[in-house]
Amino acid sequence: MDDEDRLFEELFTDELRHEQVQDMRDALEKRLAAAREGKLELSAEERAELERHLTILRQEEAIADFVEESLRAAVRRRQMLDSIDEGEGGGGEL
Secondary structure: OOHHHHHHHHHOOOOOOHHHHHHHHHHHHHHHHHHHOOOOOOOHHHHHHHHHHHHHHHHHHHHHHHHHHHHHHHHHHHHHHHHHHHHOOOOOOO
């Protein structure tokens, strides 16, 4: 587990990772495609609910991606600052 993963787990213990949300969205999209192709029978209500869930998962996926990208940037920034500080012989504190 790298710094980013450890920090994510520490800060967002109950949150799904982008990849996990993406997998869930992919599964629902396959299910909806199967229904549209007639391979899976769904009522109109079930199809509407599936589409609502997909909308929510797409939003969650975008949020998770933003959070993870922001966290990666923060970790890289901290590593760069630590590296600069070490090169100057500093103590690592800002």
